[in-house]
Structure formats: structure tokens, C-alpha cells
Amino acid sequence: MDCSKEKIDNFLRSVSFFKTCSEDCYGKLIENAFLTVHKKGKILFIQGDKSDRFYVVMSGWVKLYRETLDGVQPVVDILTTGHIFAEDTIFQNKEYEYSAEVVEMAEIISLPTSLLEKASEENASFALNFLKHMARKSSAQEKKLESMVIQNAPQRIGCFFLRLVPQDQGHKSVTLHLPYDKTLIAARLGMQPETFSRALKKLMDETGIKVKGATVEIDQLDNLVSFSCIACSSGFPCKNLTTCSG
Amino acid sequence: MDCSKEKIDNFLRSVSFFKTCSEDCYGKLIENAFLTVHKKGKILFIQGDKSDRFYVVMSGWVKLYRETLDGVQPVVDILTTGHIFAEDTIFQNKEYEYSAEVVEMAEIISLPTSLLEKASEENASFALNFLKHMARKSSAQEKKLESMVIQNAPQRIGCFFLRLVPQDQGHKSVTLHLPYDKTLIAARLGMQPETFSRALKKLMDETGIKVKGATVEIDQLDNLVSFSCIACSSGFPCKNLTTCSG
């Protein structure tokens, strides 16, 4: 469908990952792009599947996760608009390193990885941009690791909220809306739902924020910052961006 | 000193990270390379320092770590021969993202990052190789995160030992030598020295391995594998390589 291609084109042009792609190469990308819409629960692929495509989230939310031999499912990341995933399979035996599941109704664009490789070879500035993308991702992972090991449950939740606050918020009060299930947030932060619930209560006590359902009210941003960021090696506003952002 | 340059040259040619570097560019690298020798305890740089150099470990061991506001020092990684560090500062505001300290007498080669950037721009295959390096690093980080969150202390130690076992060891019995302090291994694995000591004892009970001082005897590799790898999403032999390997 042409209208779909146009939609894809409009969207991809806004994703900085593709900014440095040559017109020639970009054309081929669009040509081979598919846009699909999935409901909550749809498994896009499973860890270990052979891959020749990678993906860009246009809307909705996607969970990346693994599975251990004893059945635990660690969450790798949870992605939304503008985020790219499975792009690193070019280098990893063309096998997906994790599974992907739609957790909130999502529009997903899929693209052939071969074009990524081609673009990197032909276009130095694209390759450099790609490198930059990987470096950012790596740096974000490093920080995620740190926060997982060093921050306790309430601090991790506070940190999660802070990352939802728009950058230019200053010290004003903010109202947030949680983007997905609390159970899923808990998994993303590496804790049990029960722990999340209790830790959230503690966070409210300690920092004065108010949480009703999926709504978070923060009156004193400072309180939250000093509570959460004390156990973090980045200052605030911290650059613990979600990985894979394009 | 010329003899130092020759030593650097000999060594760097064996590091796969530089394999795809053009002769021209490689020559410039060698020209601007410094080899330094440091004793245990030497701080090479501190997180936040401005940087225009990156490093390759020729021998010895180097600890990368951060520091949080409340004084905790999470270990990022511990590197040895052939490992590269601070190479990602090209993309990160030219600031070191962590501190580096020599933990076992080490020979360190330092090189200007500007040449990395130049080489990536001029030579597509170098850029691709660099990308591959970053992707491997990122994948290793992902697994480290997983192991930190999902494996318990004895399992992490077992996993650490398994990564010290030479690849082609089959099911034979193996004797290992711990590369550095147990206290440091503990830090690397995100636990306290006391916990390490107790967890090691438990690991010995459960898997039949024997540890005396810095010597580890593993009779039944299988035991260790099934004990440790059950809580891991990679199979065995697992590819949880130390990051930053060149």
C-alpha cells in the first residue's frame, strides 16, 4: 500500500539514526520496509531465531526479554516511538539475542539488515553515526547495570520516574502518566510486582510524591532527585536514557 | 625509544581491533603511541577527566570503576592483555566515563583518539570492524547485566571460573589460577569479600571443585556448568566474554 510507504517515509525521516543515510540507500530502505500493527501480547520473534530484519517502533510499546534455562525471563528493555531493535544482529551471527513482545498496541516498521551493512560500507558518515548509536547504547547499558546493582528498589523507581520527566522541567511540579503496567515496570527494574508496590509506598513516604493508579504527581522534583540520585554515578539530569533510542 | 616503538608495533599487530586499519593510518598510530609501565595502585585517569587518548593493555590488569555520590565504587570491568579501554570517549564528549586503576603491574599503550575517528572516516572496513567491536561489547554487557540480576553469588563465581577455562577443554579436568585478588573478583562480581568467601565455600560443596589459595581445581566441568548456567540465557560454553576485548 502506497499510503503505508508514505507513512513509513514520514516517520523514518524523523529518526536521527537514519539522518546520515544517503538518498540512494534510504530509498532502498523504504522500498523494503514493512509496517505492521500488533496487539498486546504479540510475539514478534524469539531469541535464537535467524534474522535478516531489524525493527523501528513507530508507536506503542515493545518488550525485549530473554529466557534462562530455569524459566526466568529477564527484561532487556522496553521500547517506544523512535526506538530501534535487533539492529545489532548484523554482527551477531544473524541471530536474535533476545525475544520481542508487544506490550501495548504497536506499529512496527521492519527493515532488512543487509541494507544497514551496505549503508555502513558505502557511507562513512552513516557508519560513524551507527558507531555513535552503539556507543550511546553501550553507555546507557553500563549505567543500567550500575543502577541495578547499587540502587535499592525505591531509588530505582524514583530514577525511572525522573527519566519520564521532560528535560526542561526545572523545579516546577510535574504530573506524569505511567506508560505501561506496574507489573511490567517492576520487571523492567528487576524486581517483583509485590516489591514494586511496597517500594513505591516507601518512595511516596520519603519524597512526598503522590501516585494514584497510573498518575504520578511530583511537587518537589528536588526531593526525588536527592533521594534517588545519591546512589548513582551520573548527576541529575541523568543521561540514563532508555537504550536503543534512534 | 625505538625499541619501545618496535615492541608496541609487534603487539598491536596481534590485536584484532587494529587488523583492518590501513598501513597509512596504522603508521600514524604507532608514531603517536606511548608505552608506559605502572605498578599496582596507579590511577591512570579519573571519571570526568578530559580525554584525547585511549588505551590498550599489553600486560597486567586494569580496573575500570565509577564512583557514586555516596561513595560506593562499582567496578565496570577488569581488563588484561589485548583489551582496549576509553575507546568510546570519541563519542562521549571526550570525557572519560569511568576511572581506571592498575591492579596488577601493567604495561599500557596509549593512543590518540583522533586517529580512531580519522581511521573510521577514511576506511569503511575499519569502521565496520569498530562497529563489530562495539556490538560485541554491548552484547557482553547485556549478559553481564543479566547475570548480575539473575544469578546468585555462588553461580556468579562459577560462571567467572568457567570463563577462565580455555575454550577447547572438553570434559577433562582443569586447573586454574586466579588472575587477581579474591577481594577484587568479589567487586567485579558485585558482592562483598565476605559474601565471596562464603559463596565460594558453597560452590565447592555443590560442585566438588577445590580451591586452595589462588588455585582452582575442577574435576567435573559438567557439575560446574549445570550449577551455574541454569540461571543464564546463554548456553555453555557461554560467550560472556570480558568486554572490550580487541
Added chain:
DNA sequence: CGAGGGTTTGAAGTGCATCAAATAGTGTGG
């Protein structure tokens, strides 16, 4: 209105951290 998932609460257990102190190891100068 009832079914089913998300969320909270309670009670009990586990793993790791912390503090304190003993022991083993290592390198030093005499």
C-alpha cells in the same frame, strides 16, 4: 454482573550486607 488480570497486603523465609574480630599470607627491615 461476573471473569480475569493487575495490584496490594500479610506472613514467612532467603540471601546478602554489615560490623566485629580472628586468622592466614606477604613483604619489609633488621
Added chain:
DNA sequence: CCACACTATTTGATGCACTTCAAACCCTCG
């Protein structure tokens, strides 16, 4: 080669954070 100083490692006792299991509650959606 020994005694001392200093560090690494182990051991014991205790506490806290998080998990686990069980059950209630709440909310939404057919």
C-alpha cells in the same frame, strides 16, 4: 632467616531488603 606490619581472607553474629507464597482487593471489559 626471623619478627613485625600490613593486607587479604575467613568466620561469626545480626539486620535489612527483597523474594516467595497465599489471599484479598480492585478494576476493566465482555
